[in-house]
Ligand code: SF4
């Protein structure tokens with residue numbers, strides 16, 4: 001069974017909260033990406049939706065078009081897609097109207113994290129974006145309303161779509177494998193403002209944590225690192241500071 005357009009209509013209405021009502025995180029990562037929020041450009045991550053969500057989006061917004069590969073990497077992405085999925089591209093970025101956001105847009109950079117025992121304990125993140133996404137370096141900005149709506153929405157999705165459930169079990173497993181190899185802590189943002197973590201080599205044991213356990217990464221470690229990353233991406237660091245977040 002796969003989720004249909006009507007299920008996505010319900011999920012879009014269940015999940016409207018922003019990660020943060022205090023911070024515009026796109027302002028922080030855009031200087032590293034030619035002025036565009038990293039998660040709104042197909043250069044870094046081609047958005048993929050199920051056909052059910054695509055049908056729902058077509059009813060409510062003109063913001064999306066089918067992704068047309070421009071190179072070999074793009075063609076590979078399209079070729080490897082599951083039969084029930086399609087790659088799309090946003091036409092309105094960076095002027096987001098918010099109602100056009102896919103479930104993936106609303107969730108980014110988070111995904112629902114399952115323990116080894118298949119318990120959905122909270123949210124972790126797509127680690128390949130650690131070097132670009134400011135939120136990953138500032139997990140404390142994820143507000144309880146966002147976390148609760150995202151988890152509730154995915155719980156609903158998993159009841160409607162077994163393949164999505166399996167996909168996130170795999171994603172969680174893959175994170176355990178990668179982080180264990182790299183000797184890194186897996187952070188988890190849970191409901192009610194709680195945090196958990198999984199230490200390396202502990203067979204996936206989930207233990208309580210504090211937001212302060214999770215350190216800033218890569219370009220967001222220091223002003224110097226931020227300026228260098230902007231420069232390395234061909235931007236001008238002048239006028240940009242980590243303090244721009246207002247935190
Ligand atoms: S979620 Fe991450 S990548 Fe997307 S706009 Fe915010 S900081 Fe940038």
Ligand code: SF4
Pocket residue numbers: 039040041063090091092093094095096097098100101102105
């Ligand atoms: S719908 Fe909004 S959040 Fe999603 S890619 Fe477009 S501009 Fe970005």
